[in-house]
Amino acid sequence: MKIEVKNLTKRYKENVALNNVSFTLEGSKLYGLLGRNGAGKTTFMDILSGNILATEGEILIDGEVPFDNQKLTESVCLIKEGDNFKKDLKIKDVLKIYSYFYPNWDQQLADELIDTYNLNKNAKIKALSKGMESALGIIVGLASKAPITVFDEPYIGLDAAARKKFYELLLEEFETDNRMIILSTHLIDEVSLMFEEVLIIQKGSLVMQEEAEYLRNSTCAVTGTKEEVKAFIQGKEVIETKELAGVMTAYIYGNADDAKAQGLRVESIPIQDLMIYLTEGKKGA
Numbered sequence: 001m002k003i004e005v006k007n008l009t010k011r012y013k014e015n016v017a018l019n020n021v022s023f024t025l026e027g028s029k030l031y032g033l034l035g036r037n038g039a040g041k042t043t044f045m046d047i048l049s050g051n052i053l054a055t056e057g058e059i060l061i062d063g064e065v066p067f068d069n070q071k072l073t074e075s076v077c078l079i080k081e082g083d084n085f086k087k088d089l090k091i092k093d094v095l096k097i098y099s100y101f102y103p104n105w106d107q108q109l110a111d112e113l114i115d116t117y118n119l120n121k122n123a124k125i126k127a128l129s130k131g132m133e134s135a136l137g138i139i140v141g142l143a144s145k146a147p148i149t150v151f152d153e154p155y156i157g158l159d160a161a162a163r164k165k166f167y168e169l170l171l172e173e174f175e176t177d178n179r180m181i182i183l184s185t186h187l188i189d190e191v192s193l194m195f196e197e198v199l200i201i202q203k204g205s206l207v208m209q210e211e212a213e214y215l216r217n218s219t220c221a222v223t224g225t226k227e228e229v230k231a232f233i234q235g236k237e238v239i240e241t242k243e244l245a246g247v248m249t250a251y252i253y254g255n256a257d258d259a260k261a262q263g264l265r266v267e268s269i270p271i272q273d274l275m276i277y278l279t280e281g282k283k284g285a
């Protein structure tokens, strides 16, 4: 499916959550939607899911506006950080409701995942721990088989092992199904290797949209003595430098194969560090 975001603005009174943002997402990819607190990520996901209206501009899904459009809302499954389900329902009721709503619902997958996450189908939502409720969100999101599935920080309260399971499930999903998944997360280091494309939003504006592979190949971190690194980065496009006890690391754009020949250590830059740099507006050396 194709999502076209055109000059999208959302204002809450004087608060501008999204400011004239435009971009396109297309095909079955795992998108990472990143940004600091309050950047506008959730607002974008709410408009995409047809939950709220834009103030100006629009989002088109395969050419149509999602608000009040049942065909499209059946194609988009948004799982939020919490409060996805009514507290008085039982897990089995939640599964039934979602199975009616999503035409591609996969009951077998839902049942398998209920076992995987050790949930009791007869338990009420209000009796679940935070982690259990998050697990149910993940189960519903995956079993919905919605062509566009959006996870907004879906794992509050989930421990590291349960999160790892979620990442494995996401990857399995990609091997077997054609669907676009948008994952918004602050745990970037845990998932960045899975992203195929990364979007970074800062204060309501898009500051970067790039293929993750390109990011990995077009930037690098070079480490060595302060003198060596300073000499090496002369004339290069530097993102950031860090120095500790005479050892310097420079994040630069471009290929640094020649740095290895000079005895410098060359590594890739964690996407999390790029995000912090881009959203803090730090200057390079």
Ligand SMILES: Nc1ncnc2c1ncn2[C@@H]1O[C@H](COP(=O)(O)OP(=O)(O)OP(=O)(O)O)[C@@H](O)[C@H]1O
Pocket: 012, 015, 016, 017, 035, 036, 037, 038, 039, 040, 041, 042, 043, 044
């Ligand atoms: N219902 C609302 N009423 C007023 N302001 C709102 C509302 N929802 C969001 N905002 C504001 O819009 C801006 C963007 O919020 P949003 O929740 O989209 O950010 P976010 O990137 O999802 O943040 P986080 O990573 O903390 O979840 C913030 O300044 C927020 O205070």
